[in-house]
Amino acid sequence: MIVRVSGEGQFRLPDGDSERLNELDNRAVNAVEQGDEHGFRELWTQMLELVAADGNAIDGDDLVESDVIMPPRDISFAEAKAEFTGDGLIPD
Amino acid sequence: MAGLAGRMSTVFKSKISRMLDKTEDPGETLDYGYQKQVELLQNVKKGIADVVTSKKRMQMQTSKLEQQVVKLDTQARQALSQGREDLARAALERKTVAQTEMQSLDTQVKELEAQQEQLIANEQKLRTKIETFRTKKEVIKAQYSAAEAQVKISEAANGVGEEMADLGLAIQRAEDKTENMRARAGAVEELEAAGALDDMTQLGSGQDDIDRELAQIGAGGQVDDELSKMKAELGPGDAEAPPQIGEGEQKGQA
Numbered sequence: 247m248i249v250r251v252s253g254e255g256q257f258r259l260p261d262g263d264s265e266r267l268n269e270l271d272n273r274a275v276n277a278v279e280q281g282d283e284h285g286f287r288e289l290w291t292q293m294l295e296l297v298a299a300d301g302n303a304i305d306g307d308d309l310v311e312s313d314v315i316m317p318p319r320d321i322s323f324a325e326a327k328a329e330f331t332g333d334g335l336i337p338d
Numbered sequence: 339m340a341g342l343a344g345r346m347s348t349v350f351k352s353k354i355s356r357m358l359d360k361t362e363d364p365g366e367t368l369d370y371g372y373q374k375q376v377e378l379l380q381n382v383k384k385g386i387a388d389v390v391t392s393k394k395r396m397q398m399q400t401s402k403l404e405q406q407v408v409k410l411d412t413q414a415r416q417a418l419s420q421g422r423e424d425l426a427r428a429a430l431e432r433k434t435v436a437q438t439e440m441q442s443l444d445t446q447v448k449e450l451e452a453q454q455e456q457l458i459a460n461e462q463k464l465r466t467k468i469e470t471f472r473t474k475k476e477v478i479k480a481q482y483s484a485a486e487a488q489v490k491i492s493e494a495a496n497g498v499g500e501e502m503a504d505l506g507l508a509i510q511r512a513e514d515k516t517e518n519m520r521a522r523a524g525a526v527e528e529l530e531a532a533g534a535l536d537d538m539t540q541l542g543s544g545q546d547d548i549d550r551e552l553a554q555i556g557a558g559g560q561v562d563d564e565l566s567k568m569k570a571e572l573g574p575g576d577a578e579a580p581p582q583i584g585e586g587e588q589k590g591q592a
Contacts, residue, residue, distance in 0.1 A: 253456060253508040255463065306466030309497030318511065
């Protein structure tokens with residue numbers, strides 16, 4: 247699985263991480279919907295940590311599309327409200 | 339996983355497919371794609387240059403605030419030495435506001451600096467990707483049938499397009515941030531200008547709305563502290579005899 251952290255680049259992660267990342271994402275969406283900034287921050291940090299721990303950075307000479315694009319690390323809660331919404335969550 | 343991917347990648351994908359939909363012949367698409375990438379790289383460079391310019395402007399604004407802090411401090415001392423505590427207080431209140439804003443700006447400029455470095459590094463990465471695309475397109479043109487080439491092209495082009503769109507987004511964010519900072523710094527300058535302390539008698543007459551506003555911000559504690567510190571510096575300075583001479587004599591006698 248290829249993940250992009252916006253502003254930082256692409257990382258190759260084991261496919262098994264997809265489920266974990268998705269779970270964190272769902273919980274982050276919930277936190278945002280409930281206006282729980284602290285909860286969101288915690289989950290967002292866990293998502294970034296997962297990418298940092300398991301991901302291998304992809305070189306500039308590798309032209310691949312990302313499966314997942316994560317927002318910028320320093321995303322504000324206001325931005326998160328626009329990004330982490332129920333709309334995009336339901337697959338297809 | 340469609341959640342995250344769905345949310346952000348649609349923005350990128352539409353940009354990329356707009357780029358690819360222009361032509362039907364794979365060879366032509368490739369050349370067009372590359373040409374477009376090189377063009378967009380120029381925009382990226384310009385965007386980064388704009389961020390750098392904005393940042394420099396912010397640094398200038400920070401040093402202007404720094405001058406104001408010094409000026410207000412001097413005015414406070416002058417006012418106090420003339421027995422005008424009310425004026426000194428007003429000056430110190432403004433100084434506190436300017437100082438707080440200056441510190442916050444300073445922090446943000448430093449953040450922007452880090453972002454700028456990241457942008458430049460990413461631009462380099464994008465340039466490498468475009469170069470890879472250039473090499474790859476010749477290989478694709480030479481080796482693949484039209485149908486196969488189409489698939490390979492969109493893979494490669496999406497890879498470059500995503501990088502480009504992401505960098506564009508990062509530049510946009512950095513620009514928004516400087517805009518935001520500039521507006522805030524401007525507001526403080528205006529505040530200072532509105533309550534300019536040049537005409538001290540006018541201000542001394544009482545509380546104007548700026549004074550009240552400043553007081554509300556809660557600068558009170560810090561101002562009180564500073565005021566008493568200034569008093570201590572100014573006050574006993576005249577009253578006490580120069581102690582250094584005394585010390586010198588003692589040493590001489592010993």
